[in-house]
Amino acid sequence: MSVRVRFAPSPTGMLHVGALRDALFKSLFARHHHGVLILRIEDTDRTRYSPESEAEFISTLKWVGIEFDEGPHIGGPNAPYRQSERKEAGVYQPWIEKLMSLGHAYKAFDTPQELEEMREIQTINKQSTGYYGGVWRDATAEQVAAAEAEGKPYVIRQRIPRDITISIHDAVRGRVEWDSNTIDDPVLIKADGMPTYHFASMVDDHLMDITHIIRGEEWLSSAPKHAALFDAFGWNRPVFVHCPLIVGLDGKKLSKRHGATRVLDYAAQGFMAGPLKNFIALIGWSPGDDREAMSEQELVDAFDISGVQPSPGKFDFEKLKWLNGLAIRAMEPFALLDEITDYLRTPYTLDYFNQLVSDDPKVDPKKIEKALLDLDRAIEKDKPYALEVIKLEQQRVQTLADFGEACAFFFAELPEMDPKAVEKWFGQAHVGQLFDTLIAGCGTTFIDGSDPVDYENALKEFQVTHQIEKLGPIVHPTRVALTGKPTGPGLFELMAVLGPARIKARLLRAKEMLK
RNA sequence: GGCCCGGUCGUCUAGUGGUUUAGGACAUCGCCCUUUCACGGCGAAGAUCGCGGGUUCGAGUCCCGUCCGGGCUACCA
Numbered sequence: 078m079s080v081r082v083r084f085a086p087s088p089t090g091m092l093h094v095g096a097l098r099d100a101l102f103k104s105l106f107a108r109h110h111h112g113v114l115i116l117r118i119e120d121t122d123r124t125r126y127s128p129e130s131e132a133e134f135i136s137t138l139k140w141v142g143i144e145f146d147e148g149p150h151i152g153g154p155n156a157p158y159r160q161s162e163r164k165e166a167g168v169y170q171p172w173i174e175k176l177m178s179l180g181h182a183y184k185a186f187d188t189p190q191e192l193e194e195m196r197e198i199q200t201i202n203k204q205s206t207g208y209y210g211g212v213w214r215d216a217t218a219e220q221v222a223a224a225e226a227e228g229k230p231y232v233i234r235q236r237i238p239r240d241i242t243i244s245i246h247d248a249v250r251g252r253v254e255w256d257s258n259t260i261d262d263p264v265l266i267k268a269d270g271m272p273t274y275h276f277a278s279m280v281d282d283h284l285m286d287i288t289h290i291i292r293g294e295e296w297l298s299s300a301p302k303h304a305a306l307f308d309a310f311g312w313n314r315p316v317f318v319h320c321p322l323i324v325g326l327d328g329k330k331l332s333k334r335h336g337a338t339r340v341l342d343y344a345a346q347g348f349m350a351g352p353l354k355n356f357i358a359l360i361g362w363s364p365g366d367d368r369e370a371m372s373e374q375e376l377v378d379a380f381d382i383s384g385v386q387p388s389p390g391k392f393d394f395e396k397l398k399w400l401n402g403l404a405i406r407a408m409e410p411f412a413l414l415d416e417i418t419d420y421l422r423t424p425y426t427l428d429y430f431n432q433l434v435s436d437d438p439k440v441d442p443k444k445i446e447k448a449l450l451d452l453d454r455a456i457e458k459d460k461p462y463a464l465e466v467i468k469l470e471q472q473r474v475q476t477l478a479d480f481g482e483a484c485a486f487f488f489a490e491l492p493e494m495d496p497k498a499v500e501k502w503f504g505q506a507h508v509g510q511l512f513d514t515l516i517a518g519c520g521t522t523f524i525d526g527s528d529p530v531d532y533e534n535a536l537k538e539f540q541v542t543h544q545i546e547k548l549g550p551i552v553h554p555t556r557v558a559l560t561g562k563p564t565g566p567g568l569f570e571l572m573a574v575l576g577p578a579r580i581k582a583r584l585l586r587a588k589e590m591l592k
Numbered sequence: 593g594g595c596c597c598g599g600u601c602g603u604c605u606a607g608u609g610g611u612u613u614a615g616g617a618c619a620u621c622g623c624c625c626u627u628u629c630a631c632g633g634c635g636a637a638g639a640u641c642g643c644g645g646g647u648u649c650g651a652g653u654c655c656c657g658u659c660c661g662g663g664c665u666a667c668c669a
Contacts, residue, residue, distance in 0.1 A: 087669045122668055189667075196665095205594035206665060232667050250597070259595050267667040274669050298596055298664040321598080328661060356604095359617095363605055367616045386605080389662070393603045396618040406631075473630040536627090552627035564629035 080112025081288050084145070085278060087119040088130035092137045093338040094392065095293065095323050095331045098357050102320055103291050104143045105358065105380035115285060116148030118159040119278065121271045126161070137340050141350045142373070155285045160277045169272045172280050172310075173233055173265060181309035182265055185213035186224040186231045207261025208234065214262060233266035235275070235306060243301040248289070248318040249385045255301045263302050275299065279306045282315060289382075291318040294389070295330065318382055321361045321389045328391075343397075345429030347420065347476030352400040360390040370403050402475035410468045414456070417467065420477045421453040430478075448481030455488040462487075465574045469566040483565075487575070491586050492561035499590060501563070502554040507543055509591055511551060512558065512584045514539055519581035527577070529569035536569075558587030 084100045086092075107114040116135075120126040135150055147153025157163055176182040185208070187195075192208070199206045208214075213221075214236060224231070237260045244254035265276035272280070282290060290303070297319045307314040325335035337343070343353055355371055363386065364371070364379040371379070405413065420426055427449060433442035456463040463484075470483040486492035502508070515523075515535070522535055536551050545551060556568050559580060565571065572580060 085669090089669075119669065125668065185667095192667085200593075203593045207594090230667095234667095247597095253596070255595070261665080264667050269667080271667085273667070278669090293663090294597065295663055296669090300596095319597085322663075324662075326603095330663070359604060361604095365606075367606070369604090369617050388598050390605090391603060393618065396604065399618055402631090470630095472632095533627095548627055550627095556628070562629090566629085568627060 079288075080107060080110040081115065081286050082107050082112065082291055083115040083117050083282070083285065083287055084143075085117040085119050085281075086134055087122065087125070087274075088127060088134050089122070089125040090127070090130055090333075091339040091341065092134045093331060094340060094343075094357065095338070096134075097137075097141065097340050097353075098323055098360065099291070099293060099320070100138060100143050101141075101354055101357055102362065102380075102385070105376055106289070106291065106382065107146075108377040109380045112288075113146045114144075115153070115155070115287075116145040116150070116158060117281060117285075118149055119274060120159055120161045121164070121273060121277050123161070123269075123271065133341065137344075140344060141340065141354060160272070160281070163277070163281065164271060168284070169266075169277060169280055173272075173276070176235075176265070176309060177233070179309060181236050181306075182233050183214060183216070183236055184221055184225075184231045185211060185234050185262075185264075186221075186229045187211055187213065205259065205261075208263075209258075209261050230268040232264045232268055234262040235265050235302065235309075237262050237302065237305055243305055245300050245304050245314075245317050247297070247300070248316055248382045249321075249387050250297075250319060253297070253300070257301070257305075260301050260305070263299070275302055275306070279303050283307070283310070283312050287315050289316045289318055291320065294319045294322050318385070321386055323357075323360055323392055324389045326391060328389075331392075341425055342429060344420075344423070345426050345478075347478030347480075348397065348401050349404055349416065349477065352404040353397070355404075356397045356400050360392065361386050370400060398475040405474060405477070406472060408471075410464055410471065413471060414460070414464050414467055417452070417477055417480055418456055421449055421456075426478075445478060445481055448485045449478065451488055452481050452484055455484070462574070469570055469574060473566070486560045486562065486565070487571075491583060492559075494561040494590070495557070495563065498557045498561070498563040502557045503587070503591055505550055505554070507545065507550070508554045509588065510543070511539060511554060512588045512591070515555065516581055516584045516588070519577040519584075523572075523577040523580065525576050525578075527573060529567070529573045532569040532572040559583050 082103045084103050086096055086100075104114055106112070116138075118131060120131075131149075138145075145151065147155060147158065149156075149158040152158075157166060163169065173182060177184075187208075195208075195211065196206045214234070238257050241257045242254050243257050243260065244252055247253050263275045264273050266272055281287075300317055300319070304314055304317075322330050325331055327335075329335075331338050337346075340353075344350075351373060354373070355376065358371075358376055358380070359369065362380065362384050364375075365384055368375070368379070408416065427446055430442045430446035430449065435442050452463075455466075466484050466487045467480065470480055474480055474483050518535055523531065536548070536555065539545075540548055540551055552568050553563070556565065557563060559568075559572065559575060575583075
């Protein structure tokens, strides 16, 4: 049978990188084996479900480029794909009845208070907490009938077999076993009639012919319950694959308090889907050789469970930046310009910086937001010019967001001047003459379409005639006059892109600053 | 507390008993390139393979113990 896997999120909040990793591994695995990837929405907890969250999951997954073969947004032979809808359609009812008739499930009429007291007593006595029998596991038919006649609310619990060893063969950890007496009886159907994850997910996995249950390690401890359920029905168990968690710098499972974990935020920060996937894939999985930067296709070709690691991994932001920068540098300028345009026009990009509160004094979100806005306008106004600018900055940025501030001086009427740079380079005696010479050259020596070499020759000529030993004292003041900064692309290249009109205006302003 | 999982440079990892003085990558530092910053190239530093026993001619690799970390312990997923 061909491989069938499912991504079954519970849309109760934002899509974070842990969930992305989960989806990515499944996607890579399905594609590698030419199998099927299903999206199933686990919304059995009606109090926590949010439609906005589901929308974010679907749109983020689309942005990142993970596509499903079946799901609520596209349909498929196993519809519906939302568990609440499946419940309404009566999918689970016959199965819970069958399980009870088989003796593998029973009604339990305990009240929440009774359960709480039970746990308290267990805690005090240093026993493991959980429902290992209570009064209802072994209640007589009469007791149950009486409780039902009273109209008492009840849940349906799974009757975990006692005094046996439950073992699974986990694809990344090997054999894992439990004494079944340490496994409590999980609730399968809640008092409101909704199935729990334990029940709905396993029934659906069986009904949808899921071959591999790939999920995070946090599920390992409930695996024996799930295995026992498959056994109770007499179904073939899927292969269990418990992947290591992505943890925060503190080594703990990723959560909101670990700061930036929302996938959308990475997109807003200018990370591209390709490198992000590449990076995420490398946490907890390795192709087995030294490869790091891999294309989508290489990832699919190389991915398999044998490369999945058992130990948890931390999210190394610096490495993500490196991978992203590598991808930017590898792009064709035209494609890059399109990528940047898409990025700028995604509403969340500007919203993100607008709402961002920086704890780093060197990072000013408002300034980044403005630079991004200016870049968008500049691209619209003069695309060929913007393309030349992008080409020059492509080699020195790591994220799409970096283009904003890196390119700003090209588009500003007159660039913002860095006072330190001005102080350092505008003091020497020849600077006034230098600027005059260059201003005079604009329109004569320098015309639209002049090459970098033309600018280089002119500056070198000035060097010779004024007998200046090095080119630095000429290049640096000119750079500061033109860009406002001491760093940036090669001076001659940027002059050629700027063109004589802009150069002249900037030099005239710089001359004023000499006085 | 109970059950389960994990433990190789700061970080991600290679390594499935012997070509290992433990390899690669990010980050760090140095040199080269160079008009600057990057990029790129070269190089350095950085891991007594958590610790202790054992098995073996030989262990990061197998076994036991121990420590530390983590996950789960809901009518959440």
